[in-house]
Amino acid sequence: MPMKTYADADGLEFTASSPDSANKFADFTSSYMGFRRETGAILKDITDADPDMPMARCAKGYLAKLFGSSNHSARANVISADLNDHIKATNANDREQRHAAALTAWCAGDLDKTTRIWEEILLEHPQDGLALRLAHFTHFYSGDGRKMRDSMARILPLWSKDHRNYGFLQGMYAFGLEECGQYEKAERFGRAAVERNPQDAWSVHSIAHVLEMTERHEEGIQWVAGLESDWSTVNNFRFHLYWHKSLYHLERGEFDAVMRIYDEQVSSDIESNFYLDICNCSSLLWRLEMFGIDVGGRWKALVEVAKKHLEDKDLIFLTLHYLMALIAGGDKVAADQMIEGMQNWSTMDETQARVCGEVGLAIASGMQHAREGRFKDAVAAMEPVRYKLNLVGGSAAQRDVFVMIMLDAAKASSDALVARALFAERLGEKVHSSWTW
Ligand SMILES: [Fe+2]
Incomplete structure (x- = not known):
């Protein structure tokens, strides 16, 4: 034609x-x-x-x-x-x-x-x-919040406020602001976007992040639940909003609610092999275990999906979450294979390969040590990269699981001084965190 x-x-x-x-x-x-x-x-x-x-x-x-x-x-x-x-x-x-x-x-x-x-x-x-x-x-x-924020700041003045997609821009800007710690401004833009279109899941999500980072857990539960009939019409991203809801419940010690949301929503479409589902599931189960909750046989289904990704060399953030499932699910052969793949990946001349070498491998090794009871080694692996964690991408709330794993290992290790220092660091940001206290 x-x-x-x-x-x-x-x-x-x-x-x-x-x-x-x-x-x-x-x-x-x-x-x-x-x-x-x-x-x-x-x-x-x-x-x-x-x-x-x-x-x-x-x-x-x-x-x-x-x-x-x-x-x-x-x-x-x-x-x-x-x-x-x-x-x-x-x-x-x-x-x-x-x-x-x-x-x-x-x-x-x-x-x-x-x-x-x-x-x-x-x-x-x-x-x-x-x-x-x-x-x-x-x-x-x-993992670059400033670039996310500024990318939208450059565009917003050039779009008409009447444009049908303008709300999406406000929501993306809100998310960038939130990742930069500008919570008040983020909330303003995010709420304006949701007012335009309550089905705009990414904008609903921007506010969910603000509420998570500012420790407004009760409000977070209300926010996500109140708009559920709107945002739950979107693709599998909706399960990530259920993941956020679980985090609020987790901090409030409402473990039955977390388990119910995990089973009914967060893990409900795991077979479709969509990466964000596995990220949500792995990080929620590992968190639950760090709260002392027995998650039963729930890792098994995640291991099966993760094994399909042993050769992936796309986004280190995803690879680390597949690896979490393999390590926690006890499939040592697959976990070792994945780490070996990461080692090869880290030698390649690619953007994410460099991050894999600089930070990813340290987290991988830390998680493996922690799970196998070598707590001091886990801290030794992860502690040096803790200020570079953002490089692996994802949100601050998502990356927090790696911080928690390091802290959990520090607590179990015999080094009380390091543990005290690391927990104090986290309390500096999350003053009310029940888990940290
Ligand atoms: Fe999120």
Whole structure:
């Protein structure tokens, strides 16, 4: 089909075979920003109707990369190579070519370059919601709250407040602010976003983080529960909001409630092998155990999923959570295999490989030592990297599990002075934490 240039309602130009493709792509972007379940289906409609549209092909590669696993990455590599061959034959515009280059860089493991390309696209095309949301994702998995925050601060003044997706921007900005510890401002932006659209799960989530970090656990339970009928309409991200709810209950010592939410929600779709589900589950079970709760045979199902990811070399944050399941679930062979894979990964010239070497391996070894009762070795492994923990990505609330594991080992070790120091550190931030006290 002959390709022409068509613009969507925001004036963003697409090379496509019909104006419909450009408009549908805008729908896809909105759906992706809202974690809507139909996101994949919308893209499939576009690729079925307009298989040569460069941005549709690129988005297919992006979605594959977003799964953060070796088999999906292998698929993304093929899509990216095809796109690079194909793009020369189309009259793809500069923005589309840059997106193709971002996908290429992502497939090559150069996450820094990937994010830089998206940010460069946004300088010229601030209305490119896909570049904007993807940059938010990779800033998040680089553990860089300031970049998350500033990426949105640059864009917000350039968007009309009447834009249908403006609330998503407010929510992303809120999340960046929260990760920078600017809780009041974060709360203002997050609440404004949720007021616009209570189904905007990421914005609901920004406030959930504010309430977690400011230790407003009762309010957190009310906040998440009050909006449940809205945010629970989104994709598996909804289970992460149940995870947040569990954290509030955990701090309040309401372990039965945590177990119930774990069984009914957090772990309910573990078979679908979505990375965030495993992250939620591993970190919640390990936390429960550190609170002295017997989690029974719950690790087993996580081990089965984690074993599918022994070769993953995408995001260190995910790898560490798979490893948690293998270690805690007692599959030493698989855990050793995963750590060996991490050692190989750390020698590669890739963004996340460097983080794996700099911080990931230390956490991995600390977790293994801690689980096998070598508490002093666990502290010795983890303590030197505790100020670099943010590099593994994810949120401060998520990374807190690694801090807790280190503290738990310090408590069990015979080094009372180190333990006292580390617990005092955590109390400095979380004054009311029942677990720390
Ligand atoms: Fe979260």
